[in-house]
Amino acid sequence: DQQVKQNSPSLSVQEGRISILNCDYTNSMFDYFLWYKKYPAEGPTFLISISSIKDKNEDGRFTVFLNKSAKHLSLHIVPSQPGDSAVYFCAASLNDYKLSFGAGTTVTVRA
Amino acid sequence: DVKVTQSSRYLVKRTGEKVFLECVQDMDHENMFWYRQDPGLGLRLIYFSYDVKMKEKGDIPEGYSVSREKKERFSLILESASTNQTSMYLCASSFRRQDGNGYTFGSGTRLTVV
Numbered sequence: 001d002q003q004v005k006q007n008s009p010s011l012s013v014q015e016g017r018i019s020i021l022n023c024d025y026t027n028s029m030f031d032y033f034l035w036y037k038k039y040p041a042e043g044p045t046f047l048i049s050i051s052s053i054k055d056k057n058e059d060g061r062f063t064v065f066l067n068k069s070a071k072h073l074s075l076h077i078v079p080s081q082p083g084d085s086a087v088y089f090c091a092a093s094l095n096d097y098k099l100s101f102g103a104g105t106t107v108t109v110r111a
Numbered sequence: 112d113v114k115v116t117q118s119s120r121y122l123v124k125r126t127g128e129k130v131f132l133e134c135v136q137d138m139d140h141e142n143m144f145w146y147r148q149d150p151g152l153g154l155r156l157i158y159f160s161y162d163v164k165m166k167e168k169g170d171i172p173e174g175y176s177v178s179r180e181k182k183e184r185f186s187l188i189l190e191s192a193s194t195n196q197t198s199m200y201l202c203a204s205s206f207r208r209q210d211g212n213g214y215t216f217g218s219g220t221r222l223t224v225v
Contacts, residue, residue: 009151032211043115043201043216044154051211089153097142097161097207099214103153 003027004092006102014110019077021105023090026071030092034099035064035075038087047088048075080109114138115217117202123223130189132220134202141207143185144214145169145177147198154201160185161207192224 005024013019023033031052036044050057050064050073057064063076077084090102118133136143144159146169156169158177166177174196178186185204189196199221203214 006153034211034213036213036216041120041219041221043203043218045216046213049211049213091213097205098156098159101146101154103151 002100002102003030004090004100004102006090006105008105009103010106010108012108012110013080015082016079019075019080019084019107019109021075021077021088021090021107023073023075023102024071025073025092027092027094028068028071030094032093033064033066033073034091034093035062036089036091036101037084038089038104044089077107080107082109082111085109115202115204115215117200117217117220119220120218121221121223123225124189124192126193126224128189128192128224130192130222130224132187132189132200132202132222134185134187134204134217135183136185136202136204136215137183138204138215139182140204140215141182142205143179144203144205145175145185145187146201146203147171148201148219149198157187189222192222194224196222197224198222 034049035047038044066073087104091099115136145157146154160166160179176188202217205214
């Protein structure tokens with residue numbers, strides 16, 4: 001039973017515009033949420049995280065928003081760049097060291 | 112630069128072979144993990160280890176075993192490779208407690224079983 005869901009398998013956005021990636025979760029006890037970025041034939045790299053006690057975290061062009069009442073988080077990338085074309089995974093932890101991952105969203109940034 | 116190193120980037124093995132995937136980390140992390148990534152299924156946890164000689168099953172352990180004899184090394188073993196084990200295998204490591212820093216992943220091993 002998947003506790004972290006990314007319902008959009010793909011997203012296409014024009015360079016310079018905003019990319020918004022969505023993630024839903026079922027377990028209200030998750031205490032950290034993370035986003036990873038993955039290029040083909042490489043391992044995922046950590047992008048940004050947010051604690052469950054916050055509703056927003058920003059790092060440069062990347063901002064993560066957490067809506068606990070809706071059990072929903074989103075990643076905003078502004079402005080989108082060609083190098084942002086990758087697969088993005090949402091993940092969540094439950095007060096321990098294990099992460100549950102979503103299925104991923106493939107982002108394509110068009111020139 | 113901290114690293115998780117997987118011994119092979121690409122492997123081709125025959126059905127029924129015993130396959131060893133090796134992973135080494137240099138960050139003194141307590142936890143190590145093996146995932147597989149398949150299209151549309153995301154990352155699924157096979158096994159993890161929170162200490163030397165300790166191991167726990169993940170979500171899809173069938174057909175796999177692991178070994179952790181030293182803190183820095185975590186091996187994944189496919190006892191008798193089958194075609195449905197063709198996948199991208201990812202090793203990761205982390206400190207014991209999740210504090211928002213997540214895992215550090217290796218570059219992955221693309222295994223093809225023919």
